[in-house]
Amino acid sequence: MIKYIGSKRLLVDSILSALADLPQHAAVLDVFSGTSRVGQVLKRAGFEVSANDHNAYAATIARCYIEADRRLWLAPATTLIASLSKVPPKAGWFTKTYCEDSRFFHPDNGARVDAIRAHIDTLNLAEPLRSIALISLMEAADRVDSTTGVQMAYLKQWAARAHKPLTLRVPELLDGSGEATQKDATKAARDFSGQAAYLDPPYNQHSYRSNYHIWETLVRWDEPEVYGVACKRIDCRTEKSMFNSKPRIKQAFIDTIDALDVGRIVVSFNNEGYLPKEAIEEILCARGAVHTVALDYRRYVGAKIGIHNNKGKKVGKVSHTKNKELIFIVDGDSDRGAAAAAAVKASARS
Secondary structure (H helix, E strand, O other): OOOOOOOOOOOHHHHHHOOOOOOOOOEEEEOOOOOOHHHHHHHHOOOEEEEEOOOHHHHHHHHHHHHOOHHHHHHHHHHHHHHHOOOOOOOOHHHHHHHHOOOOOOHHHHHHHHHHHHHHHHOOOOOOHHHHHHHHHHHHHHOOOOOOOOOOOOOOOOOHHHHOOOOOOOOOOOOOOOEEEOOOHHHHHHHOOOOEEEEOOOOOOOOHHHHOHHHHHHHHOOOOOEEOOOOEEOHHHHOOOHHHOOOOHHHHHHHHHHHOOOOEEEEEEEOOOOOOHHHHHHHHHHHOOEEEEEEEEEOOOHHHHOEEOOOOOEEEOOOOOEEEEEEEEEEOOHHHHHHHHHHHHHHHHO
């Protein structure tokens, strides 16, 4: 699993608790799937998971971990990864852009990424095998990067792991099948038919594509125009989500919720986000009684690193390193919603 600032690793038990009373094999939509960590937990629990994200890299992750059935794809994936591991390095656009013009990866590993990624495109692989190969490469690159966990910047000196050779591994596939889509959130909500939906929308101005622009490029392999020290894709400037806009996030959230035809909705949202707790509850209450659980949560990695100026000099102190993650649960049956909220609280205490 790649390093990811939006990962719900510490919340997955609580989210699963909010849905655990649903029938076996209930269909659940993860509207903003990201690394699909939540979707994977739900898939392991026996739910029929539909994972959606508008970013190409996230949709590729979902095809690997949610759509692919280990029982069908482990053997061909193992053979394919072994073959890709033998591809000789050859530096190209990726190496120049992310190893020389910027320093996200050591050039030796950049040449490995260039060669393996180019070779994948020559194989005309069917899905989800193609996505499995791409995620194997993405995770291998993530293990040898030289960042603090996001691709907004890179370290001044090489991280120790950056000198290690890039090594492919077969992703830890899961038994069972699911669905992976790459749609706008509202369209994904409108197209879904099932019992429940989980929403973890962006909550401030920082877009996930900007934070992980290299993964977007690795998947698309489109040699985009780039800008700035971090060599970000130009579409990080031009393609903004409404959820990253303070004036527009409320309407975007309303539209997505209104488009859902499910019995239960679970939302996680940071208490420092653009939408206050009361606004979210007001929107959700049209679907039934809203039950809100507040959980302590560590702030983003920058809160530990501190505040620095453009030259990398520490110039200020972080006010706090923890905040609250709010879990909102609404069900057409108020008693069932209350029971789900109680289960979340019990999970957080254990």
